[in-house]
Amino acid sequence: MIRDITLGQYYPGNSWVHKLDPRLKIIATLLYIVALFVVHDFIGFAIAFLALAVVIAISRVPLKFILKGLKPVFIIIVFTLMVNLFMVKGDILVQFWIFHITRQGLRMAAFMGIRLVLLIIGSSVLTLTTRPIGLTDGIEALLSPFKKIGVPAHELAMMMTIALRFIPTLLEETDKIIKAQQARGADFESGNILRRAKALIPILVPLFISAFRIAQDLAMAMEARCYGSGIKRTRMNAMKFAKRDLVGGILLVAFLAIIVLERVLI
Amino acid sequence: MNYFEAKNLVFDYVKSDENGLVTTNRALDGLNFVIEKGKFTAIIGQNGSGKSTLAKNMNALLVPTEGTMLVDGMDTCDAENTWKVRQRVAMVFQNPDNQIVSAIVEDDVAFGPETLGIDPDEIRVRVDEALMGVEMIDYKKKAPHLLSGGQKQRIAIAGAVAMQPECIVFDEPTAMLDPKGRQEVLKVIGQLNAKGITTVLITHFMEEAALADKIIVLDGGRIQMEGTPVEVFRRADELKALSLGVPPAVELGLELKERGIDAPDDIMTIDEMVDYLCQ
Amino acid sequence: MSIEVRNLTHVYSEGMPHESLALDDISFRVEDGEFVGIIGHTGSGKSTLLQHLNGLLKPKSGSIIIDGTDITSPGVSMREIRCKVGLVFQYPEYQLFEETVAKDVAFGPSNLGLSQEEIDARVEEAIRLVGLDYERLKDVSPFELSGGQKRRVAIAGVIAMKPQALILDEPTAGLNPKAHADILDMVNTIHRTESNIILFVSHNMNDIARMSDRILVMDHGRLAMNGTPEEVFTREEELKQMGLALPDAMELTMRLRRKGMNIEQNCLEISALADAIAQLRG
Numbered sequence: 001m002i003r004d005i006t007l008g009q010y011y012p013g014n015s016w017v018h019k020l021d022p023r024l025k026i027i028a029t030l031l032y033i034v035a036l037f038v039v040h041d042f043i044g045f046a047i048a049f050l051a052l053a054v055v056i057a058i059s060r061v062p063l064k065f066i067l068k069g070l071k072p073v074f075i076i077i078v079f080t081l082m083v084n085l086f087m088v089k090g091d092i093l094v095q096f097w098i099f100h101i102t103r104q105g106l107r108m109a110a111f112m113g114i115r116l117v118l119l120i121i122g123s124s125v126l127t128l129t130t131r132p133i134g135l136t137d138g139i140e141a142l143l144s145p146f147k148k149i150g151v152p153a154h155e156l157a158m159m160m161t162i163a164l165r166f167i168p169t170l171l172e173e174t175d176k177i178i179k180a181q182q183a184r185g186a187d188f189e190s191g192n193i194l195r196r197a198k199a200l201i202p203i204l205v206p207l208f209i210s211a212f213r214i215a216q217d218l219a220m221a222m223e224a225r226c227y228g229s230g231i232k233r234t235r236m237n238a239m240k241f242a243k244r245d246l247v248g249g250i251l252l253v254a255f256l257a258i259i260v261l262e263r264v265l266i
Numbered sequence: 267m268n269y270f271e272a273k274n275l276v277f278d279y280v281k282s283d284e285n286g287l288v289t290t291n292r293a294l295d296g297l298n299f300v301i302e303k304g305k306f307t308a309i310i311g312q313n314g315s316g317k318s319t320l321a322k323n324m325n326a327l328l329v330p331t332e333g334t335m336l337v338d339g340m341d342t343c344d345a346e347n348t349w350k351v352r353q354r355v356a357m358v359f360q361n362p363d364n365q366i367v368s369a370i371v372e373d374d375v376a377f378g379p380e381t382l383g384i385d386p387d388e389i390r391v392r393v394d395e396a397l398m399g400v401e402m403i404d405y406k407k408k409a410p411h412l413l414s415g416g417q418k419q420r421i422a423i424a425g426a427v428a429m430q431p432e433c434i435v436f437d438e439p440t441a442m443l444d445p446k447g448r449q450e451v452l453k454v455i456g457q458l459n460a461k462g463i464t465t466v467l468i469t470h471f472m473e474e475a476a477l478a479d480k481i482i483v484l485d486g487g488r489i490q491m492e493g494t495p496v497e498v499f500r501r502a503d504e505l506k507a508l509s510l511g512v513p514p515a516v517e518l519g520l521e522l523k524e525r526g527i528d529a530p531d532d533i534m535t536i537d538e539m540v541d542y543l544c545q
Numbered sequence: 546m547s548i549e550v551r552n553l554t555h556v557y558s559e560g561m562p563h564e565s566l567a568l569d570d571i572s573f574r575v576e577d578g579e580f581v582g583i584i585g586h587t588g589s590g591k592s593t594l595l596q597h598l599n600g601l602l603k604p605k606s607g608s609i610i611i612d613g614t615d616i617t618s619p620g621v622s623m624r625e626i627r628c629k630v631g632l633v634f635q636y637p638e639y640q641l642f643e644e645t646v647a648k649d650v651a652f653g654p655s656n657l658g659l660s661q662e663e664i665d666a667r668v669e670e671a672i673r674l675v676g677l678d679y680e681r682l683k684d685v686s687p688f689e690l691s692g693g694q695k696r697r698v699a700i701a702g703v704i705a706m707k708p709q710a711l712i713l714d715e716p717t718a719g720l721n722p723k724a725h726a727d728i729l730d731m732v733n734t735i736h737r738t739e740s741n742i743i744l745f746v747s748h749n750m751n752d753i754a755r756m757s758d759r760i761l762v763m764d765h766g767r768l769a770m771n772g773t774p775e776e777v778f779t780r781e782e783e784l785k786q787m788g789l790a791l792p793d794a795m796e797l798t799m800r801l802r803r804k805g806m807n808i809e810q811n812c813l814e815i816s817a818l819a820d821a822i823a824q825l826r827g
Contacts, residue, residue, distance in 0.1 A: 010369065012407050132369040165369040168411040173639075179601050180640040183632040184702060185624055185656030202652065205642035209688070217364035221422075224327055224357040225367075225378040225429065229349040236376040236389040313692060313721045360719075414587060441719045444587045444748050446788055470721045509723035514793035514815060521819035527826055536797055543822065544804035 011128040017059035018129045021245045022138030028252050029126045035259045036115050036122075044262050045114050051255050052122055059129050069124040070117065077116050084109035132164040137239060154233075166214060170207070177206045269433060269464050270301040270324060274333035277319050277487075293319040295487035296333070301480075303432075306465045308475035308495075311484035312509060317468045320484065321437045324466065325355035338432065353382060356426035360438040362418035363411075371413075371421055372397065372406040378429040389428075396424040400454050416447025423454055433464035440471065452477070472499075476513045476534045483508065496532045515539040546612050546629070546709040546742065548575040548598065553607035555593055555766075567593045568604070569766040575710075575742055575759075582753040582774070583746045585763030586788045591746050592635075594763065595712050598744075599630040612709065628657055631708030635715045637699035638692065646672065646690075646698050647683040653706040671705035672698075674738060676731050693724030697731065704735060710742035711735065717747065729756065754778060754792040754813040762787070775811050794818045 017025075032048070039045055056066060070077070090104030127135065140157035147153050178188070181202045188199050222228075277294040293316045301307050311317045322328040323335050326342040337355060340347040356378070359365045368374040372393050379389045397403040400420040410418055419439055426434050436455060440448040452474060459465040467474065475481050481498045483491040485508050491498050499505070499516045506512075512520070515536050519529040533539050555568040568590050575581055585591050596602040597609055600616050600623045608615045616626050634640070643649035647668050654664045672679045675697040682690070687698050696716070703711065713732065717725045729752060736743050747753050753760060753774070760777045762770035764787045770777050778784070778795045791799065798812045798821075807825065812818035 010409070131373070133373045161368060165367060165410070168409070169363055172411070176634065177640055179596065180634045180637065181652075182601060183599060183627055183634070184640075184653040185627050185706065186652075187624070187656065202640075202642045206640050209642075210639060214364045217359065217361055218367065220322075220327060221357075221359055221365035222367060222377075224325060224352060224359075225425065226349055226352050226381045227377075229352075229381060231349070231381065231383040233380050234383050234386055234389065235380060236373070236386055236393060238386045312723050445790060446586055472722075509726070511722055514797070517815050518794075518797060518819060521816055522822060525819055525823035527823060536793070536800065539797065540800045540804060543801060544806055 009127065010131055011061045011065060013060055013129065015058055015060045015129070016244060017055055017125070019242075019244060020129075020248050021239055021241055022130050022134040023141055023239060024241075024245050024248050024252075025126055025130055026135070026138045026142060028248070029123055031252065031256060032122050033119055035256060036118055038259055038263055040111075040263065041266065043266060044259060045111070045118070047255075047258055047262060048118055049114075052118060052125070055125060056121075059125065061125070061128050066121055066124060066128065069128075070120060073116075073120055077113060080116055081109045081113050084112050131237075132161060134237065134239075136161045136164075137235060137237075141239065162218065169214070170211065173210050174203065174207055177203050177210075267303045268300045268336075269303040269305075269338055270299075270466075271336040272297045272299050272323075272333070273336070274298060275320075275323065275330050275335055276332035277316075277323060277328060278331040279319075293487055294323070294330075297487075297489055299482060299489060299492065301464065301466065303464055304459075304462050305479045306459045306467070306477070308478035308481045309466065309468045309484060310470060310472070310475050310481060310510060312470075315484040316487040317484050318437055319487075321357070321435050321466070321468050324433075324435050325357055326351045327357070353429065354431055355433045355435060356429050356431035357435045357437065358419070358422050358426055358439050360441050362415050362422060362442065365422050366410045366418060366425075369409055370406075371402065371408050371410055374410065374421060375406075375424045375428050378425055382429060392428045392430065393424075396428040399427060399457070400424045401450075414447060415443045416450040419443060419447065419451050420454055423451070423458075427458065431463070433466065434458060435466045435468070437468050438470065439467075440469065440474065470510075472511050472513045476516075483510070495534050499534065500531050546577045547610075548630075548710060548742065549610040550574070550594075550598075551608045551610070553594070553597060553609065554605045555597065555602065556605050557593075559605070567766050568597070571607070571766075571768045573761060573768060573771055575744070577742065578740050580736055580743045580745065580756060580758045582757030582760045583744060583763065584748070584750070584753055584760060584789060585769075586748075589763040589787075590766040591763050592714060593766075595632060595714055595744070595746065598710075598712060599632050600626045601632070624657065628706050629708055630710045630712065631703040631706055632712045633700050633703050633714060633716060635718055636696075637703075637716075638687075638695035640702075641687045641695060641699055644686060645684050646677075646687050649687050649698060650701045650705050653702050657706060667705045667707065668701075671701040674704055674731075674735055675701045676727065676734070677701070691724075693720060693727060696720070696724075696728065700731070704739075707739075708741065710744065711739075712744040712746075714746045715748065716745070717749065717752070732756070750778075750790055750792040751794075754795070762789070774813055778813065779811055 036048060039048055085101055085105050086099050088102055088105035088108045090102035092100050092102050094101045136157040140153045143151055143153035143156065186199060186202055275294055275297040279291040279293055280288060282288045309317050309320065319328065323330060326348045329343050335342045337351045340351055342351055366374050367377050375393045375396055376389050379392055394403065397406055400423050402417060402420050402424060405413065410421060440451050443451065455465060455467060467478065469475055476495045478495060481493065481495055482489055483498060490508060491501060499512050502512045502516065502520055513534060515533055515538060518539055519531060519533055522529050529542060533542055551572050553568055553571040557565045557567045571594065583591055593602065597604055604617060608617050611626060611629055614621060641649050643652065650668045650671055651664050654667045669679050677694065677697055687695055716732065717728050720728060732745065745756060757774055760772065760774055761768060762777060769787065770780065778791055781791060781799055784791065792813055794812045794815045794817065798808055798818055802808055808821045810817060810821050812821055
């Protein structure tokens, strides 16, 4: 069911990871992703994997929930694996028809696969343990130094808040529209690509109209709640850098140091 | 004391098409009325009668094309007053989904106070109180899209209450709800009014209008009737001519009259009718 | 044409932690030409049931026999079933997508692979049947119409498929009194002209009592009652336990009886109640 998608969703909890400052978590996630590309051997990936496993364990988000986040991007992962497996040149291991699998290709595919999976799980840990509003507040805070050069930090953050809020609503809406058009005899499963693409019009047009309607209603509702008044906004959950964030920061630096040392020394 | 005062209020929707042709559609056509502070007023009328446009004129989301709209003595046409008015007059809209901004219930309730720049500790208190008031405190960490229509609408009401407004305008808040959701929302509206919040309820349910202190009937952008529920529902024939009904108890009274039984015409609710018939 | 449902069971999110029994062993039969009202509060399984009747959802167990064919058996053409059983969802105006009213209404029939003449004829007939002015509106964009008119266009889009059974899920939801009354009239007209089966879901007990030959009451995924309006609405206690109300006239009748007034008839309409009271006062 379309509703079961967990990517980008928050898993309410009270763990140490949940309580960390969103700013720290965002930076940590970004650096973790960088680390995944610094790493170039299996020992490095093992360290990265271990670090992530520890964070997940502390966060107490059920593993099942985290793995579900991989489902929608499964095709992308398979595609990446295939490309790397067949396209990389080197010592040929197996060959059939026009395809050949090389040792280098195999290694590359494995690396890219692990990298992608860790990357997705890593970023879903961020969204799963951070309240959407914390996430957007964090991004806003991190971007605010760039306001001077014209980066609309607050607007970007607001857009993300709204997107997070309305993704489930629009998915539900899509589900409804698909069923309604099926009830009118629409067929989305047969025919060639062109036909199938054409069959999407009866879904996409109502969906866009719904999105516009939501946007209009929401803009009105926000204005009614004084949004745009120019008063300086406050926050109910103002971000405060606490002791645990210091601990988190130190652990992050330690992790990065190990990754870099591993790359340089081994 | 008058809280709202409309003087010769006119509102035109102006639309220009791709050829630059300008068409004007008069939605409100010279309204004059007052709404007293603390009172519960219902506004009824068909689609296109202008009731939603009127609602938006009450908190400066729209401002009059001609005439004036005074809110607590402030002219909404004066841009200086816009935010003061919106702070005092909160609004709850029809579609429960499309007015909730945040993906967590309590963050949404905090949205209004946050835009007003209230102190974080104070916001916390207001949010919890508002959620308790609508009996949704147990859901404060939940995602709105998992709630029922009635629950979402109560979240929207809590969001309005947290701004500590003097008045709340409800624009058909029950139109998209099931009977249970309607009951929940109506109960909350009644409680808020009892606490002294000036209440304006736009509705097309006559039983809801019957709960008000005063009813304003709109048609074609003009006020067709104005008065207490008893005064308005007494004129059932005129209401029917406007394709509006009357509450069931009133309808029974009318049917009985046709059969030669004279029930007093100030009976508005089923309870009152039962009491009268069985006395 | 008849619809028969036997021991229908449906489970949502099977195997997931939030697995739930949406339909629990439901059996009923609807005869040709019947007007059946369906009531039950939100989440009682009404919508899930309706979506089974034209194959949009597949049951876990049980069978659904439409016009003699069990649609749960493999190899049944869903297109044929959807042509026989038309389903109008809640707020159907949100499914409109074409540039003109006529084109939108034609979407269903053209999916059935009919000839162009046949499609045109059906479109015109359907638009007239829902009470819209065909000549004036056929080339208008559906998005320029009023809410009530949009809903009629969407319903015309289903009627143009000439279903022998028409299912309407809360067709009056969110409408103003005038538009509400107009849609009810329209449903009656369709029922009379097409003499098809109508399954009508509503929260408005007055409408349900007035229009239905028979009523199905859903509660927690079970079929709790199946009877005439009079049979159903005299079971006040059970209905109230399910969070359902009585029609206004019936509510008044019951209360008056409890207060000792000797009303014999079960009055489903206010005028009938007025007659009964007048008779007593004689």
